[in-house]
Amino acid sequence: MxxxxxxxxxxxxxxxxxxxxxxxxxxxxxxxxxxxxxxxxxxxxxxxxxxxxxxxxxxxxxxxxxxxxxxxxxxxxxxxxxxxxxxxxxxxxxxxxxxxxxxxxxxxxxxxxxxxxxxxxxxxxxxxxxxxxxxxxxxxxxxxxxxxxxxxxxxxxxxxxxxxxxxxxxxxxxxxxxxxxxxxxxxxxxxxxxxxxxxxxxxxxxxxxxxxxxxxxxxxxxxxxxxxxxxxxxxMSAAMRAMDAALSALAADHPRDELLMPFGDLRRRIGFDDYYETSSAYESSSRPGPSDRD
Known part of the structure; x- marks a missing residue:
């Protein structure tokens, strides 16, 4: 629809x-x-x-x-x-x-x-x-x-x-x-x-x-x-509060791990995993063929 x-x-x-x-x-x-x-x-x-x-x-x-x-x-x-x-x-x-x-x-x-x-x-x-x-x-x-x-x-x-x-x-x-x-x-x-x-x-x-x-x-x-x-x-309010807390921790050189989304989750949410899964179907086309090497 x-x-x-x-x-x-x-x-x-x-x-x-x-x-x-x-x-x-x-x-x-x-x-x-x-x-x-x-x-x-x-x-x-x-x-x-x-x-x-x-x-x-x-x-x-x-x-x-x-x-x-x-x-x-x-x-x-x-x-x-x-x-x-x-x-x-x-x-x-x-x-x-x-x-x-x-x-x-x-x-x-x-x-x-x-x-x-x-x-x-x-x-x-x-x-x-x-x-x-x-x-x-x-x-x-x-x-x-x-x-x-x-x-x-x-x-x-x-x-x-x-x-x-x-x-x-x-x-x-x-x-x-x-x-x-x-x-x-x-x-x-x-x-x-x-x-x-x-x-x-x-x-x-x-x-x-x-x-x-x-x-x-x-x-x-x-x-x-x-x-x-x-x-x-x-x-937006939640994001701004989270960014404010992370910036304060960074300025004070305090640990930030508990404030952050794990990097793997970050990549997945943004779409890196989906991109690589989809692009894998075209990997052969990205390799150089005989004419490309000549």
């Missing part, structure tokens, strides 16, 4: 899809190796990893698309890409959606923030008018008709306009044809339940450790009615 078809099949199972978010090809590969069914390229994490800068609209569409392509080439599980605001007007949204579809992404997220966008759990974010928000999703859905990909529609209206406005926007997103709904940053379990009770279709919860939304268990999220639980910074 195509990546969009695979994601549709997963959503039809009516279970909670636990989705660790990646920031590059290696982190995505490790997510697949750990047995997870899908991943999401976190804009926050990808911006930090690729340009060493915060997720404040600094990374361009071309850079985000290139990162998505690299991830797609490394894994076979469905990838949801962060399309931010669509990088412009409705026509830019169409191009953004089509670009991620051609890159092999299963879905793309389009949101209603005012550009330049911000992380959903940081201050200073604002949303566009209802009409502009609806135009973005309408354009994304139109682009989907030309290039198969699912649309994950996000609203950040809860921050400035309250939960009722956010739910109303998301409901219209569904009416316009969005496949998955994402109301960012509800502030209580009651609000999370209201989102699932009042909105149709598949809903995504964003489990940002330390963020505005309660960090519920997977069983609680499933009971409330979410279809996807995204963990946007779990891997």
């Amino acid at each position: 195509t990546p969009p078809d695979t994601l549709r099949a997963l959503l039809s199972e009516e279970r909670l899809l636990v989705m660790p978010c990646c920031f590059d090809a290696l982190s995505a590969k490790m997510i697949q190796q750990a047995g997870f069914d899908l991943t999401f390229m976190s804009g926050f994490a990808a911006s930090a990893a690729r340009i060493g800068a915060p997720d404040l609209g600094l990374m361009s569409y071309g850079e985000v698309l290139d990162s998505a392509r690299n991830i797609r080439e490394a894994v076979t599980i469905p990838l949801i890409a962060d399309g931010d605001t669509g990088y412009g007007n409705a026509m830019n949204v169409r191009r953004t959606v089509q670009g991620f579809a051609r890159a092999g992404c299963a879905a793309v997220m389009i949101e209603d923030q005012l550009a330049p966008k911000r992380c959903g759990h940081t201050p200073g974010k604002a949303v566009v008018t209802r009409d502009e928000a609806f135009d973005r999703i309408r354009a994304a859905v139109d682009a989907r008709a030309e290039s198969d990909i699912l649309i994950l529609a996000r609203t950040d209206a809860r921050h400035d306009h309250g939960l009722a406005e956010a739910i109303d926007r998301a409901a219209t997103f569904h009416e316009l044809g969005a496949d998955i709904l994402f109301v960012e940053a509800p502030r209580s379990e009651t609000e999370m339940s209201q989102i699932c009770d009042e909105l149709p279709g598949a809903k995504m919860a964003n489990m940002l450790e330390g963020g505005a939304t309660p960090d519920l268990t997977q069983a609680e999220l499933k009971e409330i009615g979410f279809s996807i639980a995204a963990y946007p910074l779990t891997l």
